[in-house]
Amino acid sequence: MTRLLLAVLFAALATACAGGSTTDPAGRGGGDRDAEAFKTKMDAFVRETLPKLQAEVGGEWGGFTARFYEKGGNTGQWEYTAGCGTSKPPGTGEQVLDEVEAVLREQGMEITRPGVTSDISARKDGIMVIVFRALESDVESVSTLKVEFRSEDRLSSSDDFAETAGNTELMK
Amino acid sequence: MSLYVYLAALAESAQAWEDTSETVRGARKSLTDADAALLGDRVAPSAQDFIDTWMTEIKRLETAANDHGDALRAASLLYAQADGDVIERSQQLMVWTDRDVSPMGEL
Amino acid sequence: MTTTIAVPGHVAAIAPLTATARAASVTTALRSVATTLSDISEWMSANGAPADWTGDASTAADHAMTQVAKETDGARAAFARVAVACDTYVDRVVHLTGVRDGLVGRRDTVNDEIDALLTKIEESTADDIASLQGQATALQGKVDRLVDHIIQLWDDVTAAEDVLIAAFAAVDSTSEGQDAAARDTTDVRALRAELTNLGGDPDAINAWWNTLSAAEREALKISDPDLIGNTNGIPTGDRDDANRTSLERDLDDLTAKKDAHEGLTKEEQRLLDRAEAARDALNIPATADPPDTDTDVNLIVYQPGAFGGDGAVAVGYGDPDTADNTAVIVPGITNDASSIAGQGDDAYRLHQAAIRNGESAATIAWMGYDAPSWNPENALDWPGDGLDMGSVINEDKAEAGGRLLADFVDGLRATDTVDSATGDQKSNLSVIGHSYGSTTAAHAAHDHGLNADSLTLIGSPGAGGDHVNSASDLGLPEGKVYAGAAENDFVSWLGRDGDLGMGKDPTQADFGAKVISVDPGAEFHADNLEQGITNHTSYFEPESQSLANLTEIVQGEEPDVTGGRTQDANDMAIDWARDEAVHQVEKEIDESVQEAKDVYNGGKDWVDDRVDDFTGLWP
Numbered sequence: 001m002t003r004l005l006l007a008v009l010f011a012a013l014a015t016a017c018a019g020g021s022t023t024d025p026a027g028r029g030g031g032d033r034d035a036e037a038f039k040t041k042m043d044a045f046v047r048e049t050l051p052k053l054q055a056e057v058g059g060e061w062g063g064f065t066a067r068f069y070e071k072g073g074n075t076g077q078w079e080y081t082a083g084c085g086t087s088k089p090p091g092t093g094e095q096v097l098d099e100v101e102a103v104l105r106e107q108g109m110e111i112t113r114p115g116v117t118s119d120i121s122a123r124k125d126g127i128m129v130i131v132f133r134a135l136e137s138d139v140e141s142v143s144t145l146k147v148e149f150r151s152e153d154r155l156s157s158s159d160d161f162a163e164t165a166g167n168t169e170l171m172k
Numbered sequence: 173m174s175l176y177v178y179l180a181a182l183a184e185s186a187q188a189w190e191d192t193s194e195t196v197r198g199a200r201k202s203l204t205d206a207d208a209a210l211l212g213d214r215v216a217p218s219a220q221d222f223i224d225t226w227m228t229e230i231k232r233l234e235t236a237a238n239d240h241g242d243a244l245r246a247a248s249l250l251y252a253q254a255d256g257d258v259i260e261r262s263q264q265l266m267v268w269t270d271r272d273v274s275p276m277g278e279l
Numbered sequence: 280m281t282t283t284i285a286v287p288g289h290v291a292a293i294a295p296l297t298a299t300a301r302a303a304s305v306t307t308a309l310r311s312v313a314t315t316l317s318d319i320s321e322w323m324s325a326n327g328a329p330a331d332w333t334g335d336a337s338t339a340a341d342h343a344m345t346q347v348a349k350e351t352d353g354a355r356a357a358f359a360r361v362a363v364a365c366d367t368y369v370d371r372v373v374h375l376t377g378v379r380d381g382l383v384g385r386r387d388t389v390n391d392e393i394d395a396l397l398t399k400i401e402e403s404t405a406d407d408i409a410s411l412q413g414q415a416t417a418l419q420g421k422v423d424r425l426v427d428h429i430i431q432l433w434d435d436v437t438a439a440e441d442v443l444i445a446a447f448a449a450v451d452s453t454s455e456g457q458d459a460a461a462r463d464t465t466d467v468r469a470l471r472a473e474l475t476n477l478g479g480d481p482d483a484i485n486a487w488w489n490t491l492s493a494a495e496r497e498a499l500k501i502s503d504p505d506l507i508g509n510t511n512g513i514p515t516g517d518r519d520d521a522n523r524t525s526l527e528r529d530l531d532d533l534t535a536k537k538d539a540h541e542g543l544t545k546e547e548q549r550l551l552d553r554a555e556a557a558r559d560a561l562n563i564p565a566t567a568d569p570p571d572t573d574t575d576v577n578l579i580v581y582q583p584g585a586f587g588g589d590g591a592v593a594v595g596y597g598d599p600d601t602a603d604n605t606a607v608i609v610p611g612i613t614n615d616a617s618s619i620a621g622q623g624d625d626a627y628r629l630h631q632a633a634i635r636n637g638e639s640a641a642t643i644a645w646m647g648y649d650a651p652s653w654n655p656e657n658a659l660d661w662p663g664d665g666l667d668m669g670s671v672i673n674e675d676k677a678e679a680g681g682r683l684l685a686d687f688v689d690g691l692r693a694t695d696t697v698d699s700a701t702g703d704q705k706s707n708l709s710v711i712g713h714s715y716g717s718t719t720a721a722h723a724a725h726d727h728g729l730n731a732d733s734l735t736l737i738g739s740p741g742a743g744g745d746h747v748n749s750a751s752d753l754g755l756p757e758g759k760v761y762a763g764a765a766e767n768d769f770v771s772w773l774g775r776d777g778d779l780g781m782g783k784d785p786t787q788a789d790f791g792a793k794v795i796s797v798d799p800g801a802e803f804h805a806d807n808l809e810q811g812i813t814n815h816t817s818y819f820e821p822e823s824q825s826l827a828n829l830t831e832i833v834q835g836e837e838p839d840v841t842g843g844r845t846q847d848a849n850d851m852a853i854d855w856a857r858d859e860a861v862h863q864v865e866k867e868i869d870e871s872v873q874e875a876k877d878v879y880n881g882g883k884d885w886v887d888d889r890v891d892d893f894t895g896l897w898p
Binding site for chain 3: 070073088118119
C-alpha cells in the first residue's frame with residue numbers, strides 16, 4: 001500500500017510540474033496568477049511607485065530590472081521579482097524605513113514591520129514589497145537599502161511566456 | 173589509391189583549421205562585447221586602442237584559419253578527382269581480378 | 280559694532296567615479312580571449328614543428344601551424360598582461376567607490392551642520408559670539424579634513440588609472456605581444472602536473488596555490504580555467520575568475536554560432552541553456568543599476584556538461600573565504616544546472632536576511648551533484664531532460680552527491696580565513712539540504728564526515744539510508760542537526776527505511792534533530808497538486824517561519840524549535856490518501872448529482888420546447 005502510494009505521489013509530482021506548461025491559468029486562480037497579466041500589473045505599479053520612493057528617500061538610485069524565476073526547480077511555478085537598492089541613503093535606519101513606509105502606505109499597501117528576515121513587508125493586490133536595510137558597523141546608519149517588488153503567489157505560464165520573457169528594465 | 177590515407181589527413185587538417193576559425197570567432201565576440209567605457213573616462217581611450225589593435229589581429233587569424241581550411245578542402249577535392257581518374261585508367265589497364273585490390277585488402 | 284564669524288562654505292558635490300564595478304566584465308572578456316588564444320596556441324604548438332627541430336629553419340617558419348602557434352602566443356601574452364592589470368584596477372575601483380560613498384555621507388553631514396550654524400548665527404545675540412566662533416572654527420577644521428580626503432581620493436583614482444593605462448600601452452601592438460610572450464617563462468604544463476599530483480587534497484592544494492606567484496596563478500586561470508575553477512582548495516575569488524572565463528567562452532562561442540545562423544546541436548543548446556542560467560544567477564544582485572556591489576558574487580562551480588549534460592553549477596552570494604557565516608544550500612528533485620537562477624534567488628534571499636544587522640555572510644546555491652531532475656517540457660527526451668526523475672525513488676544519486684558535497688565543503692574549509700586568535704576557521708558553516716538534497720546532505724554527513732558546523736534538513740524525504748537511525752548518527756556537533764517540514768509537504772511524508780525509502784523522517788520527535796517551526800502550507804487535493812508543489816518549495820519564501828529560522832541557523836543562533844512529529848511520516852501520506860478518497864467520492868457524488876440535474880433540466884427544456892412546438896400546431 002505504502003509503496004503504491006509513494007509511486008502515485010511521485011507520478012503526481014511529475015504531473016503537477018508538467019501542469020506549469022500545459023494548464024490553462026484561468027482555471028487556477030484567474031488572471032492574477034497568470035504570469036503575463038501579473039507582469040503587466042506589477043510593472044505599472046513599480047513605475048508609479050519607484051520615483052516616489054527615490055524622491056522621498058534620496059540617495060543615488062539607478063535602473064530597476066524585473067524578471068521571472070522558476071521556483072524549486074523545473075516546477076512550472078514562477079515568481080516575478082524586481083529589486084534595486086541605494087547605497088548610504090541619508091538618515092538613520094529608522095528614518096529611512098519610515099520614509100519608505102510612508103510612500104508604500106500612500107500607494108494603498110498594507111504594511112507590516114517583521115524585523116526578522118526583512119524590515120518592511122507590504123502587500124496589495126497580489127504584489128508584495130520587501131524592504132531590507134543593511135546597517136553600517138555603527139549599527140545606526142544604513143549601508144544599503146534594498147527594495148524588492150514581487151508576486152505574492154506563485155504564477156503560472158501556459159505559453160512559455162515567463163520562461164522567455166527575459167529582463168525588463170523598469171526605469172529606462 | 174595511395175592518396176586514400178593522404179586525403180583523410182587533408183580532411184583532418186582542414187577540419188582543424190575550420191574549428192580554429194570558429195573558436196577565434198568566439199574570442200572575437202568576447203572582445204566585441206568588452207565595453208572599454210566601463211573602465212572610466214581616462215582609461216577608455218587606451219583600452220580602446222588595445223582592443224582595436226588586437227581585434228584586427230584576431231580577425232586576421234580567423235580569416236587565415238578559415239582560408240587554410242578552404243585551401244585544404246579545395247586541394248582535397250582536386251586530389252580526389254585526380255585520384256579517381258588515375259584509378260579508373262589504371263583499372264582499365266590492370267588484370268581483371270586485381271582491379272579492386274588495395275594495400276589494405278578489398279575496399 | 281559688527282562681528283564677522285567666518286563660516287566655511289558648502290563642500291562641493293563629489294562626482295562619482297567614471298568606472299564602476301561593472302568594469303569587471305571587461306576583465307572577464309580579456310581573460311576569456313586570453314584563454315581561447317592559449318588553447319589555440321597550445322594545440323598549434325603540439326601540431327607544429329617540434330621545438331627541437333634541427334632541419335631547415337625556413338621549413339618550420341613557413342609551416343602555418345607553427346606560425347599561428349607563435350602569433351597566438353603573442354596575443355595570449357598581451358591579453359594575459361592586461362587581464363591582470365584590469366583585475367587589480369577593478370578591485371581598486373570597488374574600494375575607492377566605497378571610500379567615495381563614505382565621503383559623500385560626510386559631505387552631506389558637514390553641509391547640514393554649516394546650514395544649522397548659519398541659522399543659529401541669524402538668531403544669535405552678542406552673548407553667543409564666542410561660542411559661535413568656536414563652532415565655526417571646528418567646522419572649518421572638519422571641512423578642511425574632508426577636502427583633504429577628497430583630494431586624496433582623486434589622487435588614488437588617478438594612480439590606479441595610470442597603472443592600467445600603462446599596461447594597455449605596453450602591449451598594444453603585435454610585436455609587443457611577441458616580446459611579452461618571449462619574456463613569459465611560466466611553465467604551465469609543470470604547474471598543471473604539480474596540481475594533479477596533489478591528488479585532490481584541498482588543504483594541500485590551498486597551501487600549494489599560496490606558494491605560486493600572481494603571474495603563475497593568472498597563467499593557470501587562463502590556460503586551464505575549467506580545472507582551476509572547479510578544484511576544491513583553490514580560493515573562491517580565483518575559482519570565480521576562472522569559471523567566469525569559461526562561462527564567457529561558452530556564451531560567446533555558442534551565441535556567435537547562433538548569430539551566424541549555423542544552428543546548434545542538441546548538446547550545444549543544452550550547454551547554452553545552462554550557461555545562460557549561470558549568468559542569470561550571477562546577475563541576481565546586479566540587476567539594479569548601480570548594482571549591488573556590496574555583495575561579492577562568485578561562480579564557484581561551473582561544469583555545464585557534467586552529469587550527462589544536466590550540468591553542475593554553484594553560485595555564492597558573499598565570499599565564503601572571508602564571511603563570518605557561510606551556508607551551502609543543496610537543492611533536490613526537479614533541479615539541475617538549468618534551474619540555478621531559481622536556486623540563486625532563494626540563496627540571495629537568505630543572504631539578504633543574514634546580513635541585515637551588519638553581519639557578513641555567504642550563501643551558496645550548490646547544484647554540484649546529479650539530482651534527479653525533471654523537465655516536463657522534454658518528458659520524452661532521452662537521454663536528456665526527460666526521464667531522469669525516475670531515479671528519485673532510490674538513493675544512488677544522493678550517495679554519489681554526498682561525497683561531492685563533503686569534498687566541496689572540505690574545499691571551503693581549506694580556503695576559509697583562519698582566525699589568528701584561535702587558529703580556527705573563521706566561518707560558521709551551515710549546510711541546508713532541501714528535498715532530495717537533504718538526503719544527499721545526510722549521506723555526506725554519515726558516509727563522508729561532512730565538516731560543517733550544522734546540518735539542516737528541510738522538506739526531507741529521508742535522512743539518508745538505513746544506517747542513520749538518529750541525528751547522532753550524522754556526526755555533527757551535539758545539537759546541531761536541525762529539521763523542518765511543512766505539515767502539508769507531501770515529500771516529507773516519504774521518510775522510511777527499506778528498498779523504497781530514503782531513510783527516516785528527520786522531523787520525527789524520536790529522531791533527535793531540533794525541529795524548527797515551519798508554516799504548514801495549505802491543504803491540497805489530487806486535482807490541485809500544484810499547491811502540494813508550492814508547499815514543498817516554500818521554505819525560502821519571504822516572511823515565512825522557515826526563512827526566519829534558517830536565518831538564525833546560518834547566523835549561528837538558535838532557531839524557534841517545536842516538538843517533532845509523533846505520527847509516522849508514511850501514515851501521514853496514508854491519511855492524506857484516505858481523506859482524499861473520501862473527498863473525491865464526495866466530489867464525484869456532487870458532480871453526479873449535478874450531472875443528473877443537468878440532464879433532467881436539459882431534458883425538461885427539450886420537452887418544454889417540444890410542447891411549445893406542438894402547441895403551435897394546434898392554435
